[in-house]
Amino acid sequence: MSRLFRYLEPAYLSGLIEDPCLIVRDRPIHRSIMIDCGSLHHLAKRELKPVMAIFVSHAHMDHFMGFDAFVRQVHASPRTIEMFGPPGFAARVSARLNGYDWNLCEPYWCSFIVREIHSDRTVSFEFHGPSAFRCEEAGEQHRTGDLIYRHNHIEVSARLFDHGIPVLAFRVNERKIFGIDAGKLAEYGLVQGEWLRELKKRYFREWAQDEPISVTKMAGGCRVAEPVADAEALYAVVCAAEIPAGIGYVTDIGFSPENREGVVSFLQGVELLVCECAFLKADMHKARASRHLCTKDLNELLDRLRPRLFLAIHLSKTYLDRSEELYAELSPPPGTKIIRIPEHVAPRPVYSCDVTRLNSDRFPQ
Numbered sequence: 611m612s613r614l615f616r617y618l619e620p621a622y623l624s625g626l627i628e629d630p631c632l633i634v635r636d637r638p639i640h641r642s643i644m645i646d647c648g649s650l651h652h653l654a655k656r657e658l659k660p661v662m663a664i665f666v667s668h669a670h671m672d673h674f675m676g677f678d679a680f681v682r683q684v685h686a687s688p689r690t691i692e693m694f695g696p697p698g699f700a701a702r703v704s705a706r707l708n709g710y711d712w713n714l715c716e717p718y719w720c721s722f723i724v725r726e727i728h729s730d731r732t733v734s735f736e737f738h739g740p741s742a743f744r745c746e747e748a749g750e751q752h753r754t755g756d757l758i759y760r761h762n763h764i765e766v767s768a769r770l771f772d773h774g775i776p777v778l779a780f781r782v783n784e785r786k787i788f789g790i791d792a793g794k795l796a797e798y799g800l801v802q803g804e805w806l807r808e809l810k811k812r813y814f815r816e817w818a819q820d821e822p823i824s825v826t827k828m829a830g831g832c833r834v835a836e837p838v839a840d841a842e843a844l845y846a847v848v849c850a851a852e853i854p855a856g857i858g859y860v861t862d863i864g865f866s867p868e869n870r871e872g873v874v875s876f877l878q879g880v881e882l883l884v885c886e887c888a889f890l891k892a893d894m895h896k897a898r899a900s901r902h903l904c905t906k907d908l909n910e911l912l913d914r915l916r917p918r919l920f921l922a923i924h925l926s927k928t929y930l931d932r933s934e935e936l937y938a939e940l941s942p943p944p945g946t947k948i949i950r951i952p953e954h955v956a957p958r959p960v961y962s963c964d965v966t967r968l969n970s971d972r973f974p975q
């Protein structure tokens with residue numbers, strides 16, 4: 611999947627019928643984000659350590675139960691991990707963290723910053739390891755637009771959908787690189803110079819500096835310096851138009867007209883769509899009753915979104931050994947390629963007889 615993106619590297623770490631977990635790596639800095647933490651017990655510590663933020667669609671068990679495995683691997687390291695979830699999410703995180711005794715906590719342990727995404731605001735909470743992960747309120751911010759997270763090359767947007775409970779869908783965009791349109795420079799009488807280097811510096815510092823920037827212009831056949839008050843606004847005018855490469859992640863939504871139209875507008879233009887397909891067409895009534903998607907719904911979404919790649923996830927466990935039927939029912943439009951994955955990627959469960967065989971020297975049968 612990595613060739614779609616310049617810096618991002620998505621990896622789906624679960625099987626088709628296993629509980630979902632998508633990792634998106636920011637390759638140049640060896641860091642990653644995780645979307646849903648369903649089943650993590652099979653993952654190497656090296657996959658979990660670079661995760662700097664976790665995005666949870668909703669706290670149904672199959673999307674969140676891997677959180678404990680994550681905490682087990684990272685809790686004793688000095689770092690802060692951001693977590694994002696729907697309204698009520700902080701109480702779920704708190705309940706999980708408070709399910710253990712932390713009397714042995716140390717000053718260097720990790721912290722979690724949990725951000726609940728409401729339609730109009732973001733409400734934050736902190737859980738510091740050195741304070742035994744006690745929940746502390748950390749204020750709220752008015753929310754405009756879909757963007758909820760930005761780090762290096764990764765930008766994540768989120769929107770709420772209905773699954774009987776609120777569910778977040780995510781869009782991960784590869785943050786666009788700094789680029790200038792030479793035609794626009796000429797149009798505004800601007801000429802290249804040292805000021806573009808300064809503009810680039812401010813871009814990567816996310817416009818933290820707010821003093822005017824001195825640009826070079828042509829006036830009366832001469833180059834003149836001119837202050838421009840708003841460097842960010844100037845960049846918006848002269849930047850090269852670039853559509854960022856994107857990944858859409860949708861799971862556990864009913865196929866109501868509101869959800870359907872919302873997903874189509876939110877994920878328009880994504881290169882890779884990762885989407886739940888819990889049921890086959892014949893079981894559409896089960897999909898409607900449990901507010902999930904079936905293959906017929908997916909075919910409609912694919913036709914309208916037309917991603918370059920589509921990865922179906924989260925097939926109901928009732929279809930064990932029947933995944934071929936899922937792929938047979940999916941009919942993507944021209945230009946969309948289906949990524950096939952195995953039903954299982956985690957090692958098979960262990961039986962007691964496997965263990966007693968290993969122990970046979972010490973415990974003769």
Ligand SMILES: [Zn+2]
Pocket residue numbers: 668670773862
């Ligand atoms: Zn669910």
